[in-house]
Structures are given as C-alpha cells and as structure tokens.
Amino acid sequence: MKSFKDTIFALSTASGKSAIAVVRVSGPNAEKTLKKISTRRIFKQNISYKNTILDKKNKEIDSTITVFYKSPKSYTGEDMFEISLHGSQAVIEKTLNRLGEFKNHRMAGPGEFTKRAFENNKLDLTQVEAIADLISAETEEQRKQAINHLNGAMSKKINKWAKNIKKILANLEAAIDFVEEEIPKNLIESTKEQIENLINEIYKFLDDDGVGEKIRSGFIVSIIGSPNSGKSSFINNIAKRDISIVTNMPGTTRDVIELYTDFLGFPVKFYDTAGIRNSKNLIEQIGIKKTLTLSSVSDVNLVFINKLSEIKEYKNIKNKIIIKSKNDIYKGKYKNINHSISSKTGKGVSKMLKSISKKIIRKGLGHNEGVSRERHRIILKKTLYHLEKSKNSVNIDIFAEEIRLSLREVSKITGKVDIEEILGIIFNDFCIGK
Helix, strand or coil: CCCCCCEEEEECCCCCCEEEEEEEEECCCHHHHHHHCECCCCCCECCEEEEEEECCCCCEEEEEEEEEECCCCCCCCCCEEEEEEEECHHHHHHHHHHHHCCCCEEECCECHHHHHHHHCCCCCHHHHHHHHHHHHCCCHHHHHHHHHHHCCHHHHHHHHHHHHHHHHHHHHHHHHHHCCCCCCHHHHHHHHHHHHHHHHHHHHHHCCCCHHHHHHHCEEEEEEECCCCCHHHHHHHHHCCCCCCCCCCCCCCCCCEEEEEEECCEEEEEEECCCCCCCCCHHHHHHHHHHHHHHCCCCEEEEEECCHHHHHHHCCCCCEEEEECCCCCCCCCCCCCCEECCCCCCCCHHHHHHHHHHHHHHHHCCCCCCCCCHHHHHHHHHHHHHHHHHHCCCCHHHHHHHHHHHHHHHHHHHCCCCCHHHHHHHHCCCCECC
C-alpha cells in the first residue's frame, strides 16, 4: 500500500541512453537521504552544487549536479531534490537502487509528484491537466493553450464563478437563519438576477464550438467527393508519402485513412474517405456511410468533383470547399468552384491550403483560454442545471440547496471539493517521474 509519508523517487527524464538523466526525490526524508548519499554535507535551497553521490559502501556512483528544494518552496510542496546524472543505464539503475535501500523510500507511481503538488495546494486540477497537456503538446497552439491554463487562465474564471455562487449562497443562508418573518421579496429578486447574469456568462463561455478540445485533439478536415477525383493523390501530397492507394480505378479507397499533422501550429486530422456514389459493393457502402458521418462533424470538408454537375449532390454539406482536381489534365476555367488544383504538379495546392488555414485559424485563434476538456464542459453543464433549477424554485430551502449543488459542481473543475473518484483517472495519464 502506498503511503503519503513515503519518500518517493523516479527518473524524470526519458529512459534510455542520453547525455543527462534527472532523478527526482520528494518526501519527508528527502533532505536526510540527500546528505547520506552525498560527499557534500551542506545544501542551501535552490542552488546547484557539484556533488558526488555514493553507494552503501561510500564508493562513487557518479559525479552530479544536485539541487535541493526546501518545503514548501518546491514543486511538490515537500522537501525535494533533483540529481542530474550522466545518462547511462548503469548509472541510472545504480542510483535508483541506492535510493530504494532506504526505509520508507519507494519508486513513484505515474504522476505522483504532481499529485502531491495538488494535494499540497501547489496546483489545482486545471493546472495539473495543463501539465499533462504541455508534456503531450505537438503543435504551437497546443503549447500556448497548455501554458495559458498552467498560468491559471481557467482557474481564475472558475474561481470567480465559485466566489459569486458562495456570495449568493451566504446571503440566502443568512436570510433563512436570521429573518424571522417572510424573506424580503427584493432579496429573492436581486438574487435571481445575479443567478441569471451568472448563467448567461457560463453559457457564453461554453458557446465556443468545442475549439479548446479541438486544439488538444485535432481539427478535422475530411476529403470527400466523387470516386477517382484526386482525393487520395491530395492526401499523399500533404503527407509527402504514399499513405493512400492511387489508381485509375474508381472506388479504391473503401475505409477512412487518417493523416495527423501540424498545420500552421494547429493539430489537424486529414481524412481521406471513400468516394461517394451508388455502389452495390457492401464494403464500399460501409465506407461511404463512414464518409457521410465524418463530414457532418468536420471543421472543413474538401469536396473533390470530376464534373460541375456533381456540385449539387453536396449542397447539404457544411463547411465545404469545392475543388476540381487534375487541372494538369483537364485545363480550363470553372464556375462555382473554390479551387482548381493538380496534386501531381502541385499547381493550385498552396492557394487551397491557405483557404483551409483561414477557416481553421478563424475557428482556433483566441480560444486557448477556453474549455479544453470534455470534463470541464460536462461539469459546467451540470452547474447550469442547478442554477436554472434554483432560479425557478419557489421554496427558499430548495432554492438554497440548488445553489449549494451548483457550487459543488463548479468546484470539481479546480478540485476544491472531495473529488477522489476522478483523481485516479487524471493522474494515470501521467508518466512516472512527473
């Protein structure tokens, strides 16, 4: 059984051969342990020292750079130290084995350092999630969003709403406890007005087309249209390699092919889909059904056509860009299309990519302080549910109880209430050493 009183340790850098490896140690015995394994005896906090670490027989393990952090001014809020070692597997294993020899010392679990930081009020849950997002960030917009949330952009908004709800609740409870006669009508009306303002503010915050989640997981660009219209050639052009089969035979693509890429700082998933036509082939029919389903949730639909007469078949497709491909073969000007391209020669592709980027940038810019996780969105919807119920309540006790429930819900986002059931889910996504 893991104890919070244990001193924990782990490799914080990637495993494997490297120039430098960092071992992190945190817990009540960290300072004592550091002195036992070191040639140096005095460590002032937050200062880097050249230090030799020793095994049980006082023989050198490695020459290191060591930093000691005194509680509460450390990442975890506990006494903590970090050793920068030479990154060989032998040095790392010897160091970890040495630390494991001490009583009440053990290897940390996934995310346990950050969990201790949360439990010691160094971070709230939105900041914990932001650290996980920052570690996973592959594009510039993902990095920016994670940094904003780590710096408290989401926390400030949630804490403000929680503070407003607390004030409303305090006024109601005071009225219930101390007003002997009927509660003044003007108090009820002013309270409901405050609730209405709060409801409108939260609704406005949620009305963002899920952009924060898309910055985390990727915007969807579906490549749809007629069979043999150049869709697969286009995705191969974007990928700079053959990820989709290209032949002169229509209906080659029967399943959805995905390409994940950094598109001007935004994570984008391009999907090459089955060509839409009346087909008797069962497998192709399934592929076409997937195409239509995917197009309904796409941020951008690239509609490839062979003939202008096909445009009307896609009139119900939203967020579309109409494309006539193969302009190296079929030359000429076309009406009612957005772009004419050749994936083979690259002609027109750059201009078309700019059109895609404009649509994505328009959706994504300025939203890196909004909702970034479905967890937040679900909780805010539950908060709204209780606020709406409170506003419509006739009984003052039910009114106050619904306000209390809304406060409990909104506080789950930052972790200011008992939320043990979700901690495991969040911290299991972390790597060991973080």
